[in-house]
Amino acid sequence: MSEPKIYQYFATTVNLLTSCNDEGKANIMACEWTMNVSFEPLKVMCLVHIDNLTHAYITSTREFGVNLCSDTQASLANFAGDVSGRDVDKLADTCFAGIVYSATRIKPPMISGCLLNVECILEEVLEIGEYTAFVGLSVAIHANPQVQPLFYHRGKYFGLGSHIAKPAP
Numbered sequence: 001m002s003e004p005k006i007y008q009y010f011a012t013t014v015n016l017l018t019s020c021n022d023e024g025k026a027n028i029m030a031c032e033w034t035m036n037v038s039f040e041p042l043k044v045m046c047l048v049h050i051d052n053l054t055h056a057y058i059t060s061t062r063e064f065g066v067n068l069c070s071d072t073q074a075s076l077a078n079f080a081g082d083v084s085g086r087d088v089d090k091l092a093d094t095c096f097a098g099i100v101y102s103a104t105r106i107k108p109p110m111i112s113g114c115l116l117n118v119e120c121i122l123e124e125v126l127e128i129g130e131y132t133a134f135v136g137l138s139v140a141i142h143a144n145p146q147v148q149p150l151f152y153h154r155g156k157y158f159g160l161g162s163h164i165a166k167p168a169p
């Protein structure tokens with residue numbers, strides 16, 4: 001078996017990042033490079049490759065949806081991360097049937113069954129080589145404490161492991 005690439009040593013969650021174009025056509029991609037960068041107000045940063053359709057959509061309409069996957073959503077993440085919206089209407093695929101819903105404050109749709117849904121308005125753009133960091137201000141948030149997060153590590157999906165207690169002071 002080949003050695004993992006250095007970047008695969010990082011363990012991440014997976015965001016089903018939604019966006020749309022000026023005509024309202026929506027798209028979705030898997031985005032592991034997603035993190036909160038401000039608590040109050042909540043701001044979320046997503047790193048997106050410049051060639052992705054999502055990049056063009058967010059640049060144009062300045063809105064995006066963050067949908068953090070639960071541990072039952074690995075197949076959705078894998079599909080959304082494997083093909084481009086330039087070739088396939090991903091949200092029309094049967095795997096998304098019945099779980100796409102309208103956002104309250106932004107045009108891109110949101111995905112149900114996730115750990116966290118955050119509707120974002122683009123606030124800052126930082127170009128980092130072939131990737132762009134899109135920082136969004138949250139305008140609507142829905143958390144689902146009943147479900148567990150999906151993780152991505154060394155090219156594989158994982159659930160939450162066992163709890164490791166903090167050492168006694």
Ligand SMILES: Cc1cc2nc3c(=O)[nH]c(=O)nc-3n(C[C@H](O)[C@H](O)[C@H](O)COP(=O)(O)O)c2cc1C
Pocket residue numbers: 014027028029030031032033034047048049051052053054055077078080081082083084085086152
């Ligand atoms: C689990 C997973 C995580 C991914 N994370 C990222 C990411 O953080 N940033 C990125 O630009 N692409 C990421 N990708 C690749 C994109 O999802 C992929 O290139 C996708 O086809 C782009 O779709 P689009 O062209 O419809 O926007 C990831 C793929 C997978 C499977």
